[in-house]
Amino acid sequence: xxxxxxxxxxxxxxxxxxxxxxxxxxxxxxxxxxxxxxxxxxxxxxxxxxxxxxxxxxxxxxxxxxxxxxxxxxxxxxxxxxxxxxxxxxxxxxxxxxxxxxxxxxxxxxxxxxxxxxxxxxxxxxxxxxxxxxxxxxxxxxxxxxxxxxxxxxxxxxxxxxxxxxxxxxxxxxxxxxxxx
Numbered sequence: 001x002x003x004x005x006x007x008x009x010x011x012x013x014x015x016x017x018x019x020x021x022x023x024x025x026x027x028x029x030x031x032x033x034x035x036x037x038x039x040x041x042x043x044x045x046x047x048x049x050x051x052x053x054x055x056x057x058x059x060x061x062x063x064x065x066x067x068x069x070x071x072x073x074x075x076x077x078x079x080x081x082x083x084x085x086x087x088x089x090x091x092x093x094x095x096x097x098x099x100x101x102x103x104x105x106x107x108x109x110x111x112x113x114x115x116x117x118x119x120x121x122x123x124x125x126x127x128x129x130x131x132x133x134x135x136x137x138x139x140x141x142x143x144x145x146x147x148x149x150x151x152x153x154x155x156x157x158x159x160x161x162x163x164x165x166x167x168x169x170x171x172x173x174x175x176x177x178x179x180x181x
Contacts, residue, residue, distance in 0.1 A: 006120050011077040011089060016068045018086050019079065023110045024060035028052070032143040034164060034172050045162070047143070047174075058144045061167040062105060075101070078124050080108075080117050087112040090121040092128065101129040103139045106148065118151050126155075130180050137180065143172040152176040 011019070030051050037044040062070075070091070071077060080088040091105040103125055108117045129137050139157055141148045157176035166173035 006087070006117055007081045008078050008120060008124050009081070011071065011079045013068075013071075015079045015086055015089075016071060019089050019107070020064050020067050022064070022107055024064045024107055026058045026060075026113075026145055026147055027055045028058050028144050028146045029055045030146045032146075032149065032172075032174060034143065034162065036164075047159075047162075049146075056144065058142060059169060060107070061142055061169065061171065061173075067105075074104070076128055078121060078128075080121055082112065082117075085109075088117040088121055090125050092125055094132070094134070099133070099135045101125070101132075101134045101137050103137060106139075106151075113147070118148075119154070122151065122155050126178070126180065133181075135179065135181050137178045139176045139178075141174045141176065142167060142169075143174050149174065149176075 030049055032047045033050045035046050035048065073093075074091045075094040076092040078090050079086050086109070088108040089105065090103060093102045093104050094100075095102055106118060106121060108121075126137060137157075138160070139148075139152050141152065143162075155178065157178045159174065160177040161175040163173040165171075
């Protein structure tokens with residue numbers, strides 16, 4: 001049997017309805033737990049990986065149905081295809097004069113997770129940002145999305161900050177960055 005290769009192309013308007021139909025949730029048995037300590041004017045924030053007693057479903061932090069509206073405001077968006085079917089997408093946003101690209105969305109179809117789709121999309125994002133002479137990529141993640149955290153670490157992104165209760169779900173946003181030059 002021939003192996004079908006994952007193909008990437010810039011997203012077009014006709015892709016959007018199929019991408020919005022993806023199951024954007026993920027399951028997690030581990031989270032990064034934030035611990036804040038305040039002591040005599042000093043604030044210490046630390047994270048530790050905590051295994052949960054049972055798997056939880058993690059809701060996607062953005063409105064998947066506004067993807068069509070947001071798409072036009074993105075700097076670049078790639079869709080991954082396996083044969084005729086879309087299997088993932090990544091959204092990139094150039095921000096400010098600091099020459100930074102934010103990865104705002106990275107979604108892989110539930111049936112195609114852990115098959116290299118996310119890695120292919122991350123590689124495309126890095127190549128696109130480098131080709132435009134950006135110096136840094138930043139990935140914003142939920143502290144409960146351990147699969148995305150592991151993907152960031154696999155690509156040598158370094159933890160560079162957080163924002164408590166950032167998402168509508170009150171989840172912590174974690175920031176991972178990679179220097180390109």
